[in-house]
Amino acid sequence: MGFRHISYYLLLSILLIVSGTAKSQECEGSLGDPVLTYDFGRGSAAFGPAIPDKTNYNYVIGQPSDGSYTIIKTTQGMGHVSAGNWLSVGNHTPNQSNGYMMLINADDRQAGIFYQGEASGLCPGTTYEFAAWIINVMAKPGIRPNVRFSIESMTGQVLKEFDTGEIPEGSNIDWRRYAGTFRTTSSRVIVKIKNNGLGGGGNDFAIDDITFRACGPVIIPSINTERVSTKELCVLIKKTFTFSAEVSPGVYTDPEYLWQQMAANGSWFDLPGQTTTNLTQTFDHPPIGAYKYRLLIAERGNINEENCRSNSPDYTINVVEPPVAVSLRAQAVCLGDVIVLDAKTNGATYQWTGPNSFASTEESPNIPNAGNNMSGRYTVVVTTSGGCIETEEIDLAVIPAPQPKINPITAICKGSSIQLQASGGLTYRWSPGTGLSQTDISNPIASPLQTTTYKVYASNGACEVPTEITVIVLKDPLANAGPDKKMMKGEQVQLNAEATGDEIIYQWSPSTYLDNPNILNPVATPPSDITYTLTVTSTFGCIVSTDEVFVRVYQKVEIPNAFSPNGDGVNDLWKITAADMFPTASVRVVNRYGEVVFRSTNYDDKPWDGKYKNSDVPPGVYYYVINLNTGLKPLSGSLTVIR
Incomplete structure (x- = not known):
């Protein structure tokens, strides 16, 4: 794809210089619309066609070697990228995933001009900015690209020559814009690309989105004498705006002006007769939206030539809706809490008034330590930057905080349930919800698997106050009567029982020959073999656990002395x-x-x-x-x- 509106004999001049200082200089004034654009086209194929202009570099479909170039969408998939030598870089053109760029591998054999072309259709005596986007595709340090653009008249006079300076390595999106300005002496120029460096280990780069744009004077916009380029207008308001442009002298000998307005489709159309640096427009309840204007400037006689003129920054009037309805965060608050007023509208001013001589200009003022004298009507007047005014009122009550209570409960056995009962609020919220039948009622059924502390938040509609209760889950009784015992008749033996569980009692049976059948370790004096059973019971009626121990009683051995x-x-x-x-x-x-x-x-x-x-x-x-x-x-x- 060549430059639009001119022949393909445009020339790009890419100079690779190992050392040097960046000399590119962008237009410091106002730019016109791009009059010449070269973005290497777009398409469905991975590689684009060769450029039609003059070049002594070889076009290849694939990865270029020294002295070659290709037209490609992305470097992804190339061998140098897989090897970690190149970055995976896509084309620069915005919103063009199918767009192409020119990928160049510098020649390592000779330096000098390697690309030359002609651009025509320019306006004599007009200053232009020539610009291009370039990226160093090297992923590792090496010879850095340095590109020189040379703009000459048809007679060989150098109108502008500028370098990019060394383009450093960076990320795969580190595209850099380089530009220079020149003044035309005729409608045609020669653009040259020079390579004073050598190829080899580096000097690989891509170029995209090359443009010519008219470069005009510095234009400082004002709206109604205020140095801004954007204003807001309420759709309910009728208002007149005066757009003014302060134009710096020296660029045009005899400047000419013309105002334009943007159409709904994004194109610009002329406003006939509006040929000064001021434009007055009256907005009489227009539809909501953005209304844009701009001032064109050119040498007299060229104002209607798109290639010859520059333009001011856009002047924008944003017609907006009235502010949204104002609301308070709550219509009731508890004594001692913070009253939070909320009236968020972008670009607006606020005037709050209320009980107890309250006044504020904040967007969302807070009133600490709410008291009874703060109940009443609060009013806010919201004024947007566009002139819309909205007034909102709300009645707020300061009420006592709830005093929640929970009925006392007893412990429960594992696997059992108990009903909790809270009071003192209008609504309730329990936490955690584990083991509860519901979390938003006053009397949920609690069936926790282990001892759990529940917190309930009682609300009166304005605030929540918490209180808590612990549901104790008793461990199941577990009896262990201990090891079997042996003893001589007439002697005694102590039973070594163990038991676990909460709130438990013990009972041995039979109780005969035991000094205390209600303790874990009674002393037994049976006259003959006997089996004792230990029963462990929870005082809350949880499950019963039993275990047995056998006591063997031997006849006493009589030993003569x-x-x-x-x-x-x-x-x-x-x-x-x-x-x-x-x-x-x-x-x-x-x-x-x-x-x-x-x-x-x-x-x-x-x-x-x-x-x-x-x-x-x-x-x-x-x-x-x-x-x-x-x-x-x-x-x-x-x-x-x-x-």
């Missing part, structure tokens, strides 16, 4: 009574020196005859240890051998 093994048939043997009840019992007798004189394992009612190694032991005191092997403690003591 003396015998006389003299063969007279009386008390000749040391015989342990009831030993036959302990078939695995072991018996050991030692003398005073600790020497074992009698040993019996698996005692089977074979008493000691007072012999050791078939010889009578001397009379005297001996010591015994009897291990019944039942888990009971060993029996020990002394016995006397009498001869």
Whole structure:
């Protein structure tokens, strides 16, 4: 796609200079509409056609090497991008996803002019701004592009020559605009592109959106003597506006002016007879919308030539609706709370009045510590910058805060429910909602799985006041009667029971032979084997837990403390009574020196005859240890051998 309104012999001049200072200079005054535009076109194909202008660079479809260029939508998918050498860059033209750009890989063989073209249709004696957007596509440091644009007359006179300076690496959206101004001597110019740098490791860039625009004087806009370019007008108001332009001298020898207005479709149309730097327009209740005007300026005789004129910034009158209805955040507040007034309308002023001599010009004033004397009617007058005025009134009441209460409750068993009952408000909000049947009533059913503190917010329509209650969930009773026990008849044993749960009581059965059947660790003295059952019960009627313990009672072993093994048939043997009840019992007798004189394992009612190694032991005191092997403690003591 070439420059619109001129031949394709426009020339772009891209100079790659390793060092240099940016010399581009944008138009400092007012710009006209783009009269010449080159954006390399658009299309559905990934690559666009070669440029029709003169160039000594090779056109390729694909990734360009040194001395080549391509016309492309994006660098995405190219090998240099995949390798991390290039950025993934798309074309610059706004709102043109299918637009193309020129991607250039600088020539590493020679420097000099590599592109030249002619632009025609310009106005002699007019200052223009030539501009282009350029991006360094290198993702890594390397030789930086430096582009020189040279504008010459048809006779070779240099009208303007400017450099971009080194274009640094950046992000994939770091497009930069470079521009320079020149004054025409005829309707045609030559544009040259020069490359004074070398290619190789870098010097790869893209260019897009090249434009010529007339550059006029500085224009300072005013509306009704105020140095602004935008005003607002209420649709209900009839008003006259005077648009003025302060034009700096020196650009045009004999300037000529013409005012334009923007049509609904976005195009501009002339306002006949409006040829001074002032324009007066009366708005008589026009439809809501934006009304735009601008002043054209050109050398006399050229005002109707689009390529020869510049224009002022847009003057805009925004016709707007009246302000929206004003409202208060609440029509009632509680004593001691903050009254929050709210009247948000963009670009407006406010005048509030109310009880107790209240007055404010804030948009949303706050009145702290509300008292009874602050009840009444509040009024606000809203005036927009466009002149619309809206008055709103609202009656506000200051009321006492609610005093919420919750009826006391008892604890509950796990898996049970209880009804909560709050009072003191008009509406209620419970939190957390876990385990509640509803959260917006006064009396929800609570079924928490664990002890939970609930907070209820009681509201009177103006404010909320919280209070809380804790629902205690009792742990289920769990009985553990402890390990089975063994004891000798006539002795005692303590039961080692355990129990968990909340608010629990204990009961042993049968209660016979227990010192206290209502404690966890009673002392038992049964005369024979017995099974005790521990029952653990919650005082709140939760589930009952039971467990059993067996107490084994052994007959008491009678151990003589003396015998006389003299063969007279009386008390000749040391015989342990009831030993036959302990078939695995072991018996050991030692003398005073600790020497074992009698040993019996698996005692089977074979008493000691007072012999050791078939010889009578001397009379005297001996010591015994009897291990019944039942888990009971060993029996020990002394016995006397009498001869």
